[in-house]
Amino acid sequence: MLKPGLLVTVSVHSLTEKGDGIATLEGRPLYIEGALPDEQVEVQLNLVKPNFCQGTLVRVLRPSAARREDFCRYTACGGCQLRVMSDQAQLELKRQLLVDVLQARGLGCPVANTLGMNEPFHYRNKAQYAVKPGSEIGFYAKHSHQLVEVDECRVQAPATTEVVQRVRAWMRRCTVSAYNEITHSGSVRHIMVRDGIHSGELMVVLVVAEAPSNEALVQLVGEFESVVGLVSLMLNINAAIGNRVLGPESRLLWGKELIVDSLDGLEFAISPLSFYQVNPRQTEVLYREAMRLANLQGHETVFDLYCGIGTISLFMARHARQVIGIELVPEAIVDARANAELNGITNIEFHQGAAEQLVPRLYAEGVTADVVVVDPPRKGCDTALLATLAEMQPDRLVYVSCNPKTLARDLAWLCEHGFTLEQATPVDMFPHTMHVETVALLTRV
Numbered sequence: 001m002l003k004p005g006l007l008v009t010v011s012v013h014s015l016t017e018k019g020d021g022i023a024t025l026e027g028r029p030l031y032i033e034g035a036l037p038d039e040q041v042e043v044q045l046n047l048v049k050p051n052f053c054q055g056t057l058v059r060v061l062r063p064s065a066a067r068r069e070d071f072c073r074y075t076a077c078g079g080c081q082l083r084v085m086s087d088q089a090q091l092e093l094k095r096q097l098l099v100d101v102l103q104a105r106g107l108g109c110p111v112a113n114t115l116g117m118n119e120p121f122h123y124r125n126k127a128q129y130a131v132k133p134g135s136e137i138g139f140y141a142k143h144s145h146q147l148v149e150v151d152e153c154r155v156q157a158p159a160t161t162e163v164v165q166r167v168r169a170w171m172r173r174c175t176v177s178a179y180n181e182i183t184h185s186g187s188v189r190h191i192m193v194r195d196g197i198h199s200g201e202l203m204v205v206l207v208v209a210e211a212p213s214n215e216a217l218v219q220l221v222g223e224f225e226s227v228v229g230l231v232s233l234m235l236n237i238n239a240a241i242g243n244r245v246l247g248p249e250s251r252l253l254w255g256k257e258l259i260v261d262s263l264d265g266l267e268f269a270i271s272p273l274s275f276y277q278v279n280p281r282q283t284e285v286l287y288r289e290a291m292r293l294a295n296l297q298g299h300e301t302v303f304d305l306y307c308g309i310g311t312i313s314l315f316m317a318r319h320a321r322q323v324i325g326i327e328l329v330p331e332a333i334v335d336a337r338a339n340a341e342l343n344g345i346t347n348i349e350f351h352q353g354a355a356e357q358l359v360p361r362l363y364a365e366g367v368t369a370d371v372v373v374v375d376p377p378r379k380g381c382d383t384a385l386l387a388t389l390a391e392m393q394p395d396r397l398v399y400v401s402c403n404p405k406t407l408a409r410d411l412a413w414l415c416e417h418g419f420t421l422e423q424a425t426p427v428d429m430f431p432h433t434m435h436v437e438t439v440a441l442l443t444r445v
Contacts, residue, residue, distance in 0.1 A: 019081025078142030380406030
């Protein structure tokens, strides 16, 4: 009889979407964090339900050829699910995940090898640390709100280690309290670090429920003035109850309100609230692949839908006659227009609103595109938008996706309505995680 605490030996056959190993135990799935496919493992059951079980990995009896030594000592952190899988095996896994979801929708096309990083560490240009009473600073454990105190993270920019140490030292020296989520009292809630990995400019944002004393803030500035690369020190006020990190009010404590980073020769101004791709090195890889598939010759009108702060739009504008960017978030449109001006690009216009509403309206007014780029959120594209694109029939449609399942769903719909799926390329934007970014090309029949 299966019960918590029982030791069992099982063979792992696959992974969940969260990266946990899956074995079969008496006809039901057994989920094991840290186990890899093709491994035989000893597991202690900790949850037994009629339809599934969960267990803790005790020993690896027969390791997978893909297994490697864990590179992180913070094993409770939920950030990197594939730490014990080799880099090459991760790339192969992500390609296969894409192939599987496409085939499940009846879609067949060439799928390229996953485009990975030469050095898949220290790639994140944005870190958000939670702060708890006792000057605990770190990330939340997997599937919980339990804080894992972290001093150094291998996927964050190296500067974050020094920032965390200085904030902790300042809080203790100036007796600045951390925010208590139960009593809703205290001050410091989060630390955000934004690193211009290409420019070297660093922004630190201290998120507080209530501002510390002026004397403490003066000492905070003194603590950070000597940090190499720091050009912006901000205080953000977030007194609202809930999990949202940033509040509506930001105050400049030192330096400037924006940092600048570059992508492929283009410059982008970044504020605390800006959406900017987390892995800039792979962003260049991703956008160059999108450019290759768009195959612009210089005479095209391009729609960039869900354009964010205009990164893809500016890439395309250098090789097209005109680019029209559409984005729902007003602040992102403000940033997009500022970035176009910053780079002296004039053959571009941005519209604020929902793509599923604005594109049909533009099409009804006779505005069409030769090439369309879509980069939607994880939920994918709205059917009203897809229907308009099917009616418009652009020569090429480049679909950039962060969710293979909704990508396959939308590609299948488009292929039933006048498009042919030519190829797909997975890109490893988030090494050591199960996330797969994809660029796919469709052409009109």
